[in-house]
Amino acid sequence: MTDCLFCKIASGEVPSFKIYEDDVVYAFLDINPVNLGHALVIPKKHHKNLYDLPDETLSHMARETKKLAAAIKEAVSADGINIMMNNDPAAGQIIFHAHVHIIPRFEGDGYKHWKGLELSEEKIKKSAEKIQSILS
Ligand code: 5GP
Ligand code: ZN
Numbered sequence: 001m002t003d004c005l006f007c008k009i010a011s012g013e014v015p016s017f018k019i020y021e022d023d024v025v026y027a028f029l030d031i032n033p034v035n036l037g038h039a040l041v042i043p044k045k046h047h048k049n050l051y052d053l054p055d056e057t058l059s060h061m062a063r064e065t066k067k068l069a070a071a072i073k074e075a076v077s078a079d080g081i082n083i084m085m086n087n088d089p090a091a092g093q094i095i096f097h098a099h100v101h102i103i104p105r106f107e108g109d110g111y112k113h114w115k116g117l118e119l120s121e122e123k124i125k126k127s128a129e130k131i132q133s134i135l136s
Contacts, residue, residue, distance in 0.1 A: 002046065004046055004096070004097050005095060005097070006040075006042050006046075006095055006097035006099060007046050007097060009026065009028060009042070010026040010042060010044045016028035016029070016031075017029040019039055019068065019071075019072075020064065020068055021044075022064070023044070024043060024044060024057060024060045024061075025041055025042065025043060025044065025060060025061055025064050026041075026042050026044055027039055027040065027041045027042070027064065027068055027102075028040060028042075030101070033103075034101075034103045034111050035076070035078070035103060035104045035105065035106060035109060035111070036076050036104065037072045037075060037076035037078065037102075037104040038101065038102070038103050038104065039068060039072055039101075039102045040099045040100065040101060040102075041061055041064060041065050041068060041099065041100040041102065042097060042098065042099045042100075043057050043061060043098055045057070046097055047097070047098045048096050048097070048098065049085075049087040049088065049093060049096065049098050050085060050087045050098060051087070052098065053098050061100060065083060065100050065102060068102055069081045069083065069102050072102055072104055073104060076104050078104035078105055078106060079105060079106050079107045080104075080105040080106075081102060081103065081104055081105060082101070082102075082103040082105055082113065083100060083101070083102060083103075084100070084101040084103060084113070085098075085099070085100050085101065086101075
């Protein structure tokens with residue numbers, strides 16, 4: 001028993017418009033799409049978000065996302081594709097089962113996903129240094 005909506009979708013307990021599945025991933029169309037063809041790729045096993053995903057599962061999701069993005073682009077004659085993953089509520093995650101969004105884009109569709117801050121070069125440089133120090 002699980003209360004997770006996406007676990008229920010992956011198992012078929014909750015219906016969805018499936019586009020692909022294998023042993024590791026399940027892909028289906030988003031019920032509230034940015035554009036026609038907007039799909040979600042999820043691991044069949046429950047993982048909360050990016051940080052919780054085992055590397056092999058993430059690699060598998062990435063490979064399938066690439067394949068599915070090309071098929072979706074062709075199917076809906078999209079001009080472009082955004083690949084997106086929301087992690088944590090501050091980043092817009094509302095379903096806490098890891099998922100990658102494949103979002104078809106059309107010239108002039110008006111979807112805005114980026115704000116673009118004007119930060120000083122010094123501030124940007126310092127943040128790069130801090131990230132590097134955490135990684136080392
Ligand atoms: P998040 O904001 O967590 O990255 O995205 C969750 C996505 O799941 C949203 O785009 C939302 O429309 C989609 N979603 C939520 N509930 C359902 C559902 O029951 N079925 C489907 N197919 N998509 C859902
Ligand atoms: Zn789940």
